[in-house]
Amino acid sequence: MAENRASARTEGVPCWVDAQLPDVEAGKRFYGELFGWSFQEKDGLVQALCDGEPVASLAHKADGRMPTVWTVYFATPNVHALVARIHTAGGQVISLPVPVGELGTTALAADPEGAVFGLWQAGTHPGFGRRHEPGTFAWAELYARDTAVANTFYGNLFHEALFGADAAPDFGRAAVTEVFPAEMPPHFLVHFAIEDMEEALGTVNRIGGRLQVPPFDTSYGNVAVVTDNQGASFALLRK
Numbered sequence: 001m002a003e004n005r006a007s008a009r010t011e012g013v014p015c016w017v018d019a020q021l022p023d024v025e026a027g028k029r030f031y032g033e034l035f036g037w038s039f040q041e042k043d044g045l046v047q048a049l050c051d052g053e054p055v056a057s058l059a060h061k062a063d064g065r066m067p068t069v070w071t072v073y074f075a076t077p078n079v080h081a082l083v084a085r086i087h088t089a090g091g092q093v094i095s096l097p098v099p100v101g102e103l104g105t106t107a108l109a110a111d112p113e114g115a116v117f118g119l120w121q122a123g124t125h126p127g128f129g130r131r132h133e134p135g136t137f138a139w140a141e142l143y144a145r146d147t148a149v150a151n152t153f154y155g156n157l158f159h160e161a162l163f164g165a166d167a168a169p170d171f172g173r174a175a176v177t178e179v180f181p182a183e184m185p186p187h188f189l190v191h192f193a194i195e196d197m198e199e200a201l202g203t204v205n206r207i208g209g210r211l212q213v214p215p216f217d218t219s220y221g222n223v224a225v226v227t228d229n230q231g232a233s234f235a236l237l238r239k
Helices: 024-035 079-088 147-157 159-163 197-206
Strands: 014-021 038-042 045-050 053-060 069-075 092-100 104-110 116-122 137-144 171-175 187-193 210-218 221-227 233-238
Touching: 014 024, 014 116, 014 137, 024 038, 024 045, 024 053, 024 197, 069 187, 069 233, 079 092, 079 104, 079 116, 079 147, 092 116, 116 187, 137 147, 137 233, 147 159, 147 171, 197 210, 197 221, 197 233
Parallel strands: 014 053, 069 116, 137 171, 187 233
Antiparallel strands: 014 069, 038 045, 045 053, 092 104, 104 116, 137 187, 210 221, 221 233
């Protein structure tokens, strides 16, 4: 079903994801095969479409020193005010708010443990056209060293989205050691919905990706962590 775009504007709701890749064309081939995405370029962004609706974007990683990653963006009605609150709460501002044409305004931040996330103040682009369907965003899990610190930081920052009367969070917190080695730095893991785990993992392997963490059960579904053919990690989620 199409995204409820009004609810997607609530501050702290995951509203977009993008991948920073060395080779965008290779990314289009990989994710087009895995999720059935088509692509269009709009205002300099390569948008991924699922059934004609925007679900993600792929961007060229201009600086080779930067990681090849998927980033989750949280909605905000006022990105400048949110950046100030993040700083006050002990987070870091990685990049100050920058307009993306008429689409909106973006910024990058990190929580007190260093996990990086994005912010999005919508202009003409409100965010996901679809989610919670096969081939679309389904969940963002923060793997933290100290979940109490994470809960306090994000609970204060995004209280309405996480605990409000109409909240239906797409965002969870877990200890790094539950899935990853203890030395893994805190990070967000973007989850995409799939219908058949075995088939999806077979496709990942066939098109040059690899399995990072075999399927395991969570409170929100069956999850496997994989990397694409350029090293960007993401998760497959079967509910």
